[in-house]
Amino acid sequence: MFAAGVLATCGGSPAGADPTVAPSSAGDAIQRMIDLSRQSEQLNQQALDAQSDLDGKLAVQHDADAKLAEATQKVADAKDEVRRYQPIIDRTAIAAYQGARTNRLFSVLLSDSPQQLLDQISTLDLISAQTADQLDRFKKAAETAGAAESTARTADEAARGAAKKADAVRTDLERKRTDLSGAITDVVQAWTGLSTRDKATLAGTPFPPGFDRDSLLKGLVPGSGTSALAAALTRIGDPYVWGATGPSQFDCSGLVQWAFKQVGMEVPRTSSQQAGFGTPVARDQMQPGDIVFFYSDISHVGIYAGNGLMVHASTFGVPVAVAPIGATPFHSARRF
Structure with a gap:
């Protein structure tokens, strides 16, 4: 996904882009x-x-x-x-x-x-x-x-x-x-x-090459994490909106909160609060349904989908999609 790749160049802090410079x-x-x-x-x-x-x-x-x-x-x-x-x-x-x-x-x-x-x-x-x-x-x-x-x-x-x-x-x-x-x-x-054309390039595609959502859903074991992942996968294509918590538009932590709410679990609202919820999980021990956090200030979050991928509400102009977690600076993971 092109947008995710570009995001990786931004590091852990705002780049301070000047909107007045063409x-x-x-x-x-x-x-x-x-x-x-x-x-x-x-x-x-x-x-x-x-x-x-x-x-x-x-x-x-x-x-x-x-x-x-x-x-x-x-x-x-x-x-x-x-x-x-x-x-x-x-x-x-x-x-x-x-x-x-x-x-x-x-x-x-x-x-x-x-x-x-x-x-x-x-x-x-x-x-x-x-x-x-x-x-x-x-x-x-x-x-x-x-x-x-x-x-x-x-x-x-x-x-x-x-x-x-x-x-x-x-x-x-x-x-x-x-x-x-x-x-x-x-x-x-x-x-x-x-x-x-640039807007389409920014938005990218909802799934990376070779990703099979149906096969993933069939392989999920029922549980709060995997069930929340399944819920999040139903929102693919919904727009990113600052402060939104669904049901048809989201910011990153709003999507996580909404997905877990669908399976009866109340989780905190913001990414930094969510990073203190549940149980820590080592990166090499992550399972589908775990929550992944990014940047040193924990300002982005997604739901792990396995095979180095996640579902997340990325940023304005990029709909909810499945993307590689390696394209964004990893911080930590939790299991709710």
Whole structure:
């Protein structure tokens, strides 16, 4: 596949093609198109990663805000409880300050009869028990209020920190989206400038010479990986679109995610996230259905089809196709 071969010359980073410089030949025009597409693919994956990061930060912020609201309500409830016992505590404190005599000796001195003494002692015991119980409840309510306020302060700090991180990621995402938008414009302009013949050369063929899709499908052993490969093979010829996840247009990681979703497996959205999913597989141990990653920044991914081939959504102007994995700088492989 010609496009895959040209891609191999791009290395692990954007070539920085200048869309304002007119190509000197058809080959140069195609190469510029590939260079720009490679850059846009990197930016697309970076923007998707930033969006995923933002979603995570917003979830943390939402959780922190919920905990802050809960802690604030607990502070209010605890203070209400303190206020409920405060009048009783105030009256007890005032009575003690004014010298109120409520002990048993005072009752003996003032009693006119044994029965009156017993009655006074019983009353004093009851008052003492009630006061002690109320004092204990007041103390617990005050402690609860203090703990709730401490928790609320911690929750407030967490919420502020989460919001700050989310804002920083949001700013980064907006910048990446702006960069991607500019890159896409350059790619589309470069593609528009290609001749019909050059566009056909860029698109290449859906299968390499001698590839037999039907024979491959018949030889697959049912399983999540091989079943996902079979699903991906049904999308041959669908266009590459930045950020697309199917069902009829894809970017590279969108195709992988869609294929595994067809067999009931949820996998991460971006190529870098997918590179941490599943189990590592050595290059010489790869089997059809394994996932292969490319470039040092893991900005491209495909599904291994065996015999050194993969199914992937390559780049703008190149439909989903089967291509050699050796045409792109190999990074790693995983088994989902």
